[in-house]
Amino acid sequence: MKVLLVDDEQKFVLMLAKRLELRGLQADVSFSGQNALERIERGERFDVAILDVKMPGIGGIELRRRMGLIDPRMKFVFLTGHGSNMDYTLGANEAEDYLPKPLKIDELIETLNRLAEGPQAVPEPGN
């Protein structure tokens, strides 16, 4: 599974990418919505994009809409540090899943496994 992580918190996405790579995923990062969008516009393709909702410039919800227009096959998971009911409803309605920060890697893996629909299930680290 090829995953794109988009978050302006650079350390966060870099660490998360390493953890996903240890579990056998191909994880790539973008530090802004604009950069992520340009990559998709240039033809890069990912199975799942994991997007921070609140980012400077293009936020996660707008990014999801624009990326989805270019590649309708791509699936989306929102990550956010905001915890209001409104944010949750918005996130849950707009993406395949919505996970709060700090996230639990097991929950993310479970979500990615569900999106991969079994055959491409994400293995334990080192396997």
Added chain:
Amino acid sequence: MDKTKDWFGYDSLAFFGKVNASISHELKNVMAIISETSGLLSDLSDLASTGKPIAPDMLKSCTGSIMEEIQRGFATIRQMNRFSHSVDNPVQSVNLLDVLEMVIALSEYLSFSAKTNLRSGPGDAPVVLTCPFLLQAVVYQTLVFAYKHTGPEAEFTIFIQPLDDSGWRIIFPGFDVSMFQVFPDVATATMANSIGVAIHCDSVTDRVEMDIPLSIESITALDVSPEIPGTAKPSRSRA
């Protein structure tokens, strides 16, 4: 009756909530990085236990990252604590530079905040007797309006200069005429008015000028004794 208590109405409560939400968001980001980094260390430990070699640089990078984020968290908590205590004394003598520095720091937690510098002219410290909490709210709202217009890539400088015998002027660039149709909004104007702060929107220079009286006592009758820490008095040297 203590009239100052009436100043902390819904608008100021909304401001308090907004700032606390942005601080908690910042802390969540800090915790998220610590969580992922410690999780990575745990993953690496699991690998090491199976006999796979782990690069020492990787371990060093992880622990360094955790330490940096803990410091970032402490700095955020210090700001939060300072902000929370700003309601302790409804009226007190404050240095405008301190107020602006704190509000700029708080506004940096917003995802759309621009880089903001602060500059003051020579002379005495710009000390005024005011309601610091409401002044913070007015300045914060002004910065939020400016940031929404300039975007996060912008950089601008706020100036403080002596006005005349009666106070100090804070100058905010980063506006334009179109924004003056919506700024100041009713809540900001009401809070500013309640502490005698005059907001001028200058469509020629595209900036907002905020005039702060030397003493709130000159514009409203106080029913409480103002807190004046130490010997600081609201004063400044003439330009």
